[in-house]
Amino acid sequence: MNGAESLVRTLHLNDIEICFTNPGTSEMHFMAALDRTNALRCILGLHENVVTGAADGFARMAEKPAATLLHLGPGLGNGLANLHNAKKARTSMVNIVGDHATYHLQYGAPLTADIEAIAQTMSHWVKTSCQSSDVALDGAEAVRRARTYPGHIATLILPADAAWGEGTEAIKATAPVEPASPSIDDVEVAARQLSNTGDRGALYLSGKVLTERGLILAGKIAVKTGAKLFAPNSNARIDRGAGRVPVERIPYVVDQGLDRLSQLNLVVSIGDAEPVAFFAYPNKPSRILPDKCSVQHICKENQNGLEALEMLCSALDARNEMPNFIDRRIDNGLPTGTLDQEKIAAIVSAIMPDNAIVVDESITSGRQLNWQTAGARPHSWLSICGGAIGDGPPLAVGAAVACKDRKVLALQADGSAMYTFQALWTQAREGLDVTTVIYANRAYAILKGEMKAVGVEKPGKVADDMFNLTRPSLDFVALARGMGVDGERVDDATHFAAALQRGFALSGPYLIEAVL
């Protein structure tokens, strides 16, 4: 068995099911091993940022890592932006990056690059497996590292000669490092403080606690103490909708964030230390909590957030409280007339099927979605966590691969869609149940607001030209058809609702270009 096969078998032995890839010559032995073993399902992306983003979406929903297989430094480089998003989402991922044979590197052939240096920028763990006899062991360690709580990016570089040289049997990974328990002293201090602050107190929840179980615990604490529940604006996954405990995402716009948090005297933080502004702006703070507000950070990123909530619940004697679950929103008919962002949000909320997965890269166009969908049917909400646009279409691929029985709704800004639109081809090839709504406002609309926020009142001709996606306008229906995905363009609310219903009725991909 060669090194490549020992790696494929090791990944399989360690519960890696899926390999998202765009392979090249240096990965041919890995491909051959996939063929011999049939041990992993292999899914092709037409660009590596589709590959890494899909692996992110898969892990967020499957709660276990996928593998990626990438082609040397440039292949890894192409996938770097969505690795950045995955890292910020605390996603677990195993990247296998092929390299030249070790003896070939000295010749500086065209594809030669410092892969370790590229990988280090977006990985928690990087290793080059130089000996074919070490590949299985290194592969097992990569999986173990990826499983570090709450989720790490592990990158294993596989030189061609380590792939084709003699390998070993598959190796079972040792158990990942368990997340540390929060300090009971910190929890008790936080409990005493929360008891005294009422609605001037809040839990700031991020990471793995935003699933149903964590939010129920948080909801009990909220009822017992009066504390509010906040989360970052962007999260790997929030389980939300009717019958769930709602948590308020802090607005992206700094002034709105400052306003929402202005009454707080105490934040008990589980995960991220404290809310901060997405960007710095002249004469605005980076921290968005008021100065008077104290922060009790009872659970760091590498500590068990659910355990922290359990402990806090016990310390507050809140275990038997009944959380305030959100009611199902009642709609008195759907909006009609010319389409706008708010009507889209209302229609999405009304029509979204039970247990949908919403991938939200709607940027400015989706600012009404959050409150409009709070009482929609239960669903999971996935955001772009690292601000690197072009995460949405690949995340939808990965989520759909992970959850065959759930509908995926991708709410997608047009400018960002163009970053990784190739993902639609993978949706078509794999028959993935994804309905994509393109918010076609023909602009990087966010930049218009940002220019003002940094102090420029009115963009001039150059800036205006860079912000508008006109001259020519993009035809997303043609682009989707070019990749084998059917779709339609709508500019009216009634037609949008009908289109969305058509999308959900299909079991494969569909695209709606919603003209704004």
Next chain:
Amino acid sequence: MNGAESLVRTLHLNDIEICFTNPGTSEMHFMAALDRTNALRCILGLHENVVTGAADGFARMAEKPAATLLHLGPGLGNGLANLHNAKKARTSMVNIVGDHATYHLQYGAPLTADIEAIAQTMSHWVKTSCQSSDVALDGAEAVRRARTYPGHIATLILPADAAWGEGTEAIKATAPVEPASPSIDDVEVAARQLSNTGDRGALYLSGKVLTERGLILAGKIAVKTGAKLFAPNSNARIDRGAGRVPVERIPYVVDQGLDRLSQLNLVVSIGDAEPVAFFAYPNKPSRILPDKCSVQHICKENQNGLEALEMLCSALDARNEMPNFIDRRIDNGLPTGTLDQEKIAAIVSAIMPDNAIVVDESITSGRQLNWQTAGARPHSWLSICGGAIGDGPPLAVGAAVACKDRKVLALQADGSAMYTFQALWTQAREGLDVTTVIYANRAYAILKGEMKAVGVEKPGKVADDMFNLTRPSLDFVALARGMGVDGERVDDATHFAAALQRGFALSGPYLIEAVL
């Protein structure tokens, strides 16, 4: 004047004319400065790999650097693959990468990344300009560094507060380091050896000497000594066609390269040390010169190749020799019938207009192009130099921006085209005179050969699925129309010739999907 404006003015003062960009919030002051000064032409790409690839194409043809403006670590990451290609092409480029305000970095906001580390992987020079008062000076230094012979990648990171803080007047860059002269002793040794080896000797030419002037000098040496002229398979730019001195590009396929070079006893190398295999393969050498062949490397990458050729010409007393210029190819009618690669090559050769720029990312489909076009009308030939696919469409953008009076023909493999197909939108917006031919073989065809080359005789089902771009087939005409570029699909040689003539007759972009 703020730091951003002092940078824009400094770039302009130092002969930077064009800024290819996809900006974000941290670049808003730079955008505003562009508006106030109107000092640079600003061209939008819908993805950063379009931006960096276009800057590469521009510099190859304009023989001076363009600037790019990129958005933090992920924006730079997105452009990394074509920076890799540009670095291997020895292209001169100035990247400006916005970053968070310096004081904001400590908060770990979503877009925070180690930009310097990312930049180091593909740049010769990297600096963060932390003080607004230093920005002009650092900008001038970036241009100077980019101009290092034969061409360097210089990356200047501009934190938002350095952009909006008080800057200085524009600063003129000091002169770049001059390329070192080759050693006369080395040249004289090489001259003596070449005089004695006849056609068992060769010049191995790479980099800046492959333009018309260098090739004329090389042609004189060849006539005087009998030496052959070889170049790498991929080059930043070769000036070739009827009336030019032909140089043979060493084949990509190792066995073919070994065969072509097997008779050589001496290689005099100017630029790259010696030809090497693109990849390593089991039981095949990395070096493709025969063991008996000695290599005289008279001019390193940072030395003046044209000067080396002049010196060699003088040492051989070859200045008055008349090189063997290639004759204009005579075609007895164009091929007809079902389209194939060879017919495309013949038709391209016959129809290509005078002084065209050919951007070649045809990969396997273009292997007949080299010899078929040797006697076409004079043209410049640009290749993908670092093996990172997706360079072609952006290179065509940059070349067309640099040379308004020349037709650009982009010969493009289908799988690679999907990496940076967004470039077509920029071609449409800027009205660029680019005709793109997609070789639609519906496959990563190269991988079929590569799998065999690494020792796997027959791909299995998994590998076959990863190599074929079917299920569904891509519709490139629809994709192009989606981005505002008109086109047509052809599968017949007569129709292909007509389509190519239509493309050349236009002054804007056109796409031909050539079904193979």
